[in-house]
Amino acid sequence: MHRRILAPGALAAASLMLAIPASAASYSPGAPGIGDPYYPAYGNGGYDVSHYDLRLKYQPATDELEGTATILARTTQDLSRFDLDFLLDVSEVRVNGVRAEFATSGRHELEITPRTPLAKGTAVTVVVRYSGVPSTKSAYGFSTWHRTPDGAVAADEPEAAWWWYPSNDHPLDKATYDVSVAVPNGTQAISNGTLQSTSSQAGWTRYNWRQNRPQATYLTTLAVGKFDVTTSTSEGGVPVVNAYSVDLGDNDGAARASVERTGELVDWLSGWFGPYPFASAGGYVPNTTTGYALETQTRVYYSPRQFANGSNASVVVHELAHQWYGDSVSLKGWKDIWINEGFARYAQWLWSEHEGEGTTRELAAYVYASHPADDPFWTVAPGDPGPDDQFDIAVYDRGALAVQALREAVGDDAFFAILKGWPQEHAYGNASVADFRAYAERISGKPLDTLFDTWLFQPGKPASTGATGGRATLGATAGPVRQPKSWKTIEATNSVHAAEHGH
Numbered sequence: 001m002h003r004r005i006l007a008p009g010a011l012a013a014a015s016l017m018l019a020i021p022a023s024a025a026s027y028s029p030g031a032p033g034i035g036d037p038y039y040p041a042y043g044n045g046g047y048d049v050s051h052y053d054l055r056l057k058y059q060p061a062t063d064e065l066e067g068t069a070t071i072l073a074r075t076t077q078d079l080s081r082f083d084l085d086f087l088l089d090v091s092e093v094r095v096n097g098v099r100a101e102f103a104t105s106g107r108h109e110l111e112i113t114p115r116t117p118l119a120k121g122t123a124v125t126v127v128v129r130y131s132g133v134p135s136t137k138s139a140y141g142f143s144t145w146h147r148t149p150d151g152a153v154a155a156d157e158p159e160a161a162w163w164w165y166p167s168n169d170h171p172l173d174k175a176t177y178d179v180s181v182a183v184p185n186g187t188q189a190i191s192n193g194t195l196q197s198t199s200s201q202a203g204w205t206r207y208n209w210r211q212n213r214p215q216a217t218y219l220t221t222l223a224v225g226k227f228d229v230t231t232s233t234s235e236g237g238v239p240v241v242n243a244y245s246v247d248l249g250d251n252d253g254a255a256r257a258s259v260e261r262t263g264e265l266v267d268w269l270s271g272w273f274g275p276y277p278f279a280s281a282g283g284y285v286p287n288t289t290t291g292y293a294l295e296t297q298t299r300v301y302y303s304p305r306q307f308a309n310g311s312n313a314s315v316v317v318h319e320l321a322h323q324w325y326g327d328s329v330s331l332k333g334w335k336d337i338w339i340n341e342g343f344a345r346y347a348q349w350l351w352s353e354h355e356g357e358g359t360t361r362e363l364a365a366y367v368y369a370s371h372p373a374d375d376p377f378w379t380v381a382p383g384d385p386g387p388d389d390q391f392d393i394a395v396y397d398r399g400a401l402a403v404q405a406l407r408e409a410v411g412d413d414a415f416f417a418i419l420k421g422w423p424q425e426h427a428y429g430n431a432s433v434a435d436f437r438a439y440a441e442r443i444s445g446k447p448l449d450t451l452f453d454t455w456l457f458q459p460g461k462p463a464s465t466g467a468t469g470g471r472a473t474l475g476a477t478a479g480p481v482r483q484p485k486s487w488k489t490i491e492a493t494n495s496v497h498a499a500e501h502g503h
Contacts, residue, residue, distance in 0.1 A: 358484025
């Protein structure tokens with residue numbers, strides 16, 4: 001062994017090397033996608049976010065957005081580099097207070113290389129300073145940033161965050177949020193959760209919103225414009241915040257007549273699904289030209305077109321049902337979309353029965369009879385529909401048929417125990433179709449493999465008996481099947497997630 005004499009500069013370099021664990025060779029970049037086969041580039045590997053703090057300034061006249069995102073996370077591997085999903089122009093990135101190198105790659109990747117590698121299990125604070133004009137950005141040929149006459153809205157599925165904040169954009173990585181937005185006086189900024197405070201200075205008003213429960217990135221929303229905001233508290237004690245663009249025109253009355261029932265409907269749904277899982281509820285109706293609604297957590301996004309034919313409480317029921325099925329309990333992978341949409345549609349069927357406009361069984365019989373055996377409707381598998389059919393009508397209607405088939409198979413007592421117990425068992429977490437089947441089997445005490453396979457995965461129209469345990473059920477009614485009174489109202493919500501780019 002030979003001793004070496006080190007010059008002062010070399011000594012400093014050596015001590016810096018000592019600060020890096022001997023296993024530095026094991027450090028590697030985090031994956032540019034979280035591993036979802038439907039959307040391989042969505043989300044990222046190597047870390048888990050716990051909180052987003054977004055401090056923004058937005059000018060509606062020019063669509064200019066400035067922001068500082070502070071992201072609290074923990075590494076899940078030895079990281080040499082990691083990605084965020086983002087489209088706007090970045091001026092600076094810091095990791096644990098130290099400037100980091102950054103570059104862009106792919107369609108929406110921001111690659112960040114910290115000054116020193118990050119060991120697995122390390123708490124990390126990432127600060128990203130950015131700016132840009134969101135409406136000028138697109139990825140995969142679309143934008144989820146919707147300009148309005150007096151501002152803009154960020155709301156879409158399965159992605160919306162890239163246009164206004166950097167994130168780990170996949171439902172598997174849920175986090176809490178503080179969203180602080182400065183807008184010109186006379187303009188409002190609406191987001192998720194509860195409004196903590198407002199302040200005004202030099203012609204700008206800052207709105208500070210907080211979501212204190214885990215939230216998927218696509219369920220985070222921002223709406224800037226001139227709104228009429230209403231506040232109330234439901235009979236069950238849930239605070240409600242609704243907002244309506246001041247220029248909704250002829251749709252204004254029907255929008256209010258629908259969305260102002262939010263408190264009543266939250267309480268009603270609580271009877272089926274258990275206690276409401278969040279600190280506030282509500283919705284907003286901006287002056288957009290989209291045709292869909294979206295269950296943005298605690299603050300549902302509704303397009304004015306949802307109310308073009310008058311009020312529609314059924315669409316409000318659908319989106320509020322998602323607060324339990326989809327928001328509190330989020331999917332593990334986008335293939336698990338049935339747990340979101342099948343149960344939100346079934347909530348509409350329950351509401352129809354409540355209103356005396358058709359029972360769930362009558363609605364199931366009608367849907368079943370409306371699609372002959374050679375209808376492509378039966379070729380879509382709600383339990384794993386594929387990215388192109390993720391929001392196909394079969395995911396909703398055949399998905400709700402599967403829910404009714406489950407009810408017929410296990411009986412009402414077990415079924416309603418499952419319906420209410422599931423959101424509590426997995427509150428604020430993630431779950432898959434397989435997890436749901438296992439839960440339903442545990443609660444009902446019945447094997448359900450055949451039922452789930454038949455109604456959710458097999459191409460072809462299931463037999464109306466047998467697949468639900470041998471009881472006469474879907475479609476097995478005497479004589480012609482009549483269209484339930486509620487059907488047109490339910491059908492009017494079929495575009496709720498038919499986003500501009502095909503979702």
